[in-house]
Amino acid sequence: MATPRVHDVLLVGLGAVGAIYALILKRSGLARVTVVARSNYDAVHNHGFHFKSRKYGEITGWRPDRLVRSVAEAADRPYSYVFLTTKAIPERMTTPHLFNPFLSSPYVDTYAQPTYVFLQNGLNVEADLYHALINLGKGKPSIVSTAVWIGSNLLEPNVVEHNHFDKVTLGVYRHNDFTAETNTPAEAALLEDVGSILRAGGSTITIVPEVQRMKFSKNLWNVSFSSLAALTSYRLPAIFRAPPSDPSVSYTPYVSPTTADLITKYTIPNIRSALQELIVLGHAIGYPDTPNGLPSSIVDTVIENTRKLHIVPESTHKPSMLLDVEKGQPIEVEVIIGEAVRMARARGIEMPRVEMLYALLLVVQNQILRKLEESK
Numbered sequence: 001m002a003t004p005r006v007h008d009v010l011l012v013g014l015g016a017v018g019a020i021y022a023l024i025l026k027r028s029g030l031a032r033v034t035v036v037a038r039s040n041y042d043a044v045h046n047h048g049f050h051f052k053s054r055k056y057g058e059i060t061g062w063r064p065d066r067l068v069r070s071v072a073e074a075a076d077r078p079y080s081y082v083f084l085t086t087k088a089i090p091e092r093m094t095t096p097h098l099f100n101p102f103l104s105s106p107y108v109d110t111y112a113q114p115t116y117v118f119l120q121n122g123l124n125v126e127a128d129l130y131h132a133l134i135n136l137g138k139g140k141p142s143i144v145s146t147a148v149w150i151g152s153n154l155l156e157p158n159v160v161e162h163n164h165f166d167k168v169t170l171g172v173y174r175h176n177d178f179t180a181e182t183n184t185p186a187e188a189a190l191l192e193d194v195g196s197i198l199r200a201g202g203s204t205i206t207i208v209p210e211v212q213r214m215k216f217s218k219n220l221w222n223v224s225f226s227s228l229a230a231l232t233s234y235r236l237p238a239i240f241r242a243p244p245s246d247p248s249v250s251y252t253p254y255v256s257p258t259t260a261d262l263i264t265k266y267t268i269p270n271i272r273s274a275l276q277e278l279i280v281l282g283h284a285i286g287y288p289d290t291p292n293g294l295p296s297s298i299v300d301t302v303i304e305n306t307r308k309l310h311i312v313p314e315s316t317h318k319p320s321m322l323l324d325v326e327k328g329q330p331i332e333v334e335v336i337i338g339e340a341v342r343m344a345r346a347r348g349i350e351m352p353r354v355e356m357l358y359a360l361l362l363v364v365q366n367q368i369l370r371k372l373e374e375s376k
């Protein structure tokens with residue numbers, strides 16, 4: 001049997017998700033892994049990374065094959081794959097700007113472009129890199145899009161906590177094409193190669209012919225519930241959980257009976273309406289109202305699944321947008337919600353509730369950015 005090829009792979013963004021995928025890539029034995037770490041470079045260089053994973057165990061002193069401080073430093077060799085695991089905050093830095101060393105001389109004159117693999121949440125995160133690659137005039141860009149299901153948090157710059165699963169749905173990025181039903185043989189081979197590396201590293205992989213709809217479906221929760229938490233500063237039990245009935249159990253938040261009827265009458269129906277606005281957009285984009293497309297029933301599923309998770313005393317999950325607001329870090333407002341608003345406007349679709357969420361989050365983001373600029 002032929003020995004599987006070992007690829008040079010770069011991962012940019014050694015945060016909560018990046019650390020787990022750097023580990024998975026290295027565990028695969030199919031990748032020589034270079035990692036760009038920014039603020040945590042010294043911590044990882046000096047002490048290695050510490051994983052507290054319910055799936056992969058307790059691992060201390062972990063290092064990739066090569067750790068570098070910047071994309072410029074990494075741009076000294078060709079890579080098969082470049083994984084992007086930063087937060088998508090185009091207001092601070094666009095992806096072409098981040099990858100400028102790969103998109104300019106001497107890199108472009110010396111090496112072939114890699115396949116870029118986006119492990120970021122949000123809509124159209126791939127678009128500006130796609131245009132930058134088109135502008136290079138070196139042929140069709142090779143971009144893999146993903147929807148990632150994982151729960152991981154950075155506890156310290158080089159310590160990550162990870163729950164018991166990581167799942168990735170993979171598909172090729174096709175600019176402005178949301179309805180493809182099959183992968184070409186070349187696309188299928190590319191996805192199988194990326195998928196086989198991640199699978200060998202322990203991750204759970206699904207390959208699909210059209211991935212944007214998966215990202216759109218996943219984004220529904222972020223637009224509705226993550227926004228609500230970020231705007232109200234409360235975790236989601238604040239709209240779902242009854243007060244403790246057993247005196248030996250205490251928790252907050254819960255819905256005070258005083259105005260619980262108003263939450264039921266106004267808050268949850270407005271979230272439902274925001275989700276329904278997004279479904280209208282999704283169908284206008286071209287996703288069919290079918291189980292493999294964007295079924296209208298997903299609105300009830302999203303609300304019910306969220307309710308089930310957050311009515312119980314054990315609910316401790318904090319939506320990432322709320323976490324970012326609390327830490328004073330920029331939120332992914334543009335790719336999670338701004339892009340949905342722009343796609344709707346471009347199609348003449350009105351989404352008043354989603355636009356209102358966007359308008360309010362813009363103020364939150366603006367203040368986060370102002371404080372970061374003041375502290376420079």
Ligand SMILES: NC(=O)c1ccc[n+]([C@@H]2O[C@H](COP(=O)([O-])OP(=O)(O)OC[C@H]3O[C@@H](n4cnc5c(N)ncnc54)[C@H](OP(=O)(O)O)[C@@H]3O)[C@@H](O)[C@H]2O)c1
Pocket residue numbers: 012013014015016017018036037038039040071085086087088093098119120121122148149150151152153154320332
């Ligand atoms: N966490 C989850 O459970 C989860 C689940 C599903 C999807 N996602 C998505 O995955 C993506 C990453 O999220 P995350 O939670 O891993 O974020 P994170 O913990 O904030 O990590 C982002 C990392 O990217 C680094 N970075 C940012 N800009 C950089 C640059 N120019 N050069 C080098 N490194 C840079 C940051 O370094 P600095 O410290 O220097 O800023 C940080 O280490 C997001 O799109 C998120 O929505 C996350």
